[in-house]
Amino acid sequence: MKAVLIALFSAVVASGQSQPLEVFWSQTPETFAGKSALVQLDSGVEIEGVWTSVTADTFTMKVEKSSNHRAIPKGLSSHPRISIRSLKTRSRRIWRRWIGAVIGYAGVGAIVVSSARSPEAGAIGLASMFAAGAVGYLAGRSLDRATVEIEIRPDSPGQPGSSTTLGTGEDTNAEKSDLRPSGS
Secondary structure, X not given: OXXXXXXXXXXXXHHOOOOOEEEEHHHHHHHOOOEEEEEEEOOOOEEXXXXXXXXXXXXXXXXXXXXXXOXXXXXXXXXXXXXXXXXXXXXXXXXXXXXXXXXXXXXXXHHHHHXXXXXHHHHHHHHHHHHHHHHHHHHHHHHHOOEEEEEEEOOOOOOOOOOEOOOOOOEOOHHHHXXXXXXX
């Protein structure tokens, strides 16, 4: 039982230690497919929803949650690219919480069945099984809700889309354009 709890705890701790995912701006819709996007804007408003499309200067989301419903209501909305302060994604899945619940419930259940000798022990064991199932569910839920920090990389000259960096509006190809031969 201790081994199961240690393994679940280790998985929770390990899931929180991740490097930012580097993504080109033009590839964000494909990269974020099936995930929830969490965006903090310069205005301080935090929005969560489905990342649908991008242009060189804007992004469009189907907003499902907003920290300021008056400023940004639910529904489809477009925002300037330079207004992004931070960007994260969260996978939309539930299988780890159910695995955690089953492991917790079955792990304690096996111990209870092997050691139940009286009705009182059975009642305590049953309560322990449900408590362990709930703890396993919550551990799995924290794994399901793991977020990944996104770092937007400027699009390379050969890729479609803008070459501005996240939140700055600066053209990263400005110096490169001066280096081109005068005949092209």
